[in-house]
Amino acid sequence: MVDTVYRSESRRVLATLIRLLGDFDLAEEALHDAFTAALERWPRDGVPANPRTWLVSAGRFKAIDALRRRARFDASLGQIADQLDAAAGDTAPQEEEGVADDRLRLIFTCCHPALPPDAQVALTLREVCGLTTEEIAHAYLTTPPTVAQRIVRAKAKIRDARIPYQLPSVADLPDRLDTVLHVIYLVFNEGYSASSGATLVRHDLSGEAIRLGRLLVELLPEPEAAGLLALMLLHESRRAARTSPSGELVLLDDQDRTRWNQEQIAEGQALVERALASRRFGPYTLQAAIAAVHAEAASAAATDWPQIVGLYDVLLRADPSPVVELNRAAAVALRDGPAAGLALIEAILARGDLAEYHLAHSARADLCRRLGRIADARASYERALALTRQAPERRFLERRLAELGS
């Protein structure tokens, strides 16, 4: 019973406690103490009508008590305890709006641009998603002490440089939201396609990212947040079809579309439509729109490539990056034939862009192969192989190389 409440409420209670107590560590201790108290009292007295308010209240009192006890050794803590106590009058009753703002405050603070990017990710996973240090370390193929240190340093910076626990101002919101979306997408991508190692997909992180995305959409009426959630859902909808039972990579063209998750597709498409209708959308929404066009096609052959190229044209204006150019080139190849796509890819590589990007070389290789330029295809597959560390992708490239014959 307390367990259920913990799962559904602990993150919100933490977010509010951080605001009331002004310190992450103090708030985490207070959260722990509050749930300990709940474990003692609720079996006896019954679950309170508003568990969250009860927990926030209990947490706050426990924190003030703890500070007072420690004040015997450090007088300044007594002052802090007094301030917190006095602020009791200012603690507005936990209206839904106030609590919703606290969760947003927490997300925006964890993703503050003054924190290093890997710390933003670790802090968000720890404080907003409630993952343990071990879980984060496992997901990112690093050690718990490394993650712990990142988090400790981030909290220290928040405290020492005084990063405020606040929603960004209206003027700052677009940039700050970009950082939050970027963190969420990093987490999703890490889960979707492991950056190195034996298995291609790590579900847990993708699930966390989608949960985070949902939370953001719930709390903030911003089209790009909806766009990102749509993009993640549409990618995720293909999870079952993306790898063969033996863990081999299955390209979009060859995927069994009956294994695509239609519920996620429907949800993703609805979100895309909503976001596009707002006319204030950006790159995530456009990428999601492209994914939605794929999702609509009953088969690879039925894909509306002209629409996809059109969407890439818009995306390129919003996000003029070589990777977007590459993806557009691949779509052009499918609309206008391999030669057209290859010309675009070779132009990118000739500029010196994407030289170290394995997908640029594998895309070039594929188009060369279709045009019968076997030697060029072989060279590009070899270059791609040299640049990728992921086992399933390496096996895929090796197979393609073998298929070229000698």
Next chain:
Amino acid sequence: MRYLCLIYDEEKKMAAMAKPESDAFMGEYFAFTEGIRKSGHFLAGEALQPVHTATTVRVRNGKLSTTDGPFAETKEQLGGFYLINAKDLNDAVQVAAKIPSARFGSVEVRPIMEYDQA
């Protein structure tokens, strides 16, 4: 809370500015300083003479060593500073962003270590 804003510019580029441009740039600095005096952020601020006037002092094993130049050769050089009072980092960053050199160089924002606090 106090923050130090350290202003880094590419000295060569600044020196290569034509007179009307550099006068305008100085005008911007004057306006900026006035602005933060009015807003109560300003505590101190100075421009530094160019990096060729720098001297670096080190004492090792009781021996004084004085070398010509900055402590390290960098692409951008320290050109000046502002010591400001700000509510929190967001506030300090807002102020730093308005420093004219922020558009061409970099401004490092660092909180002051306040020893009189616990």
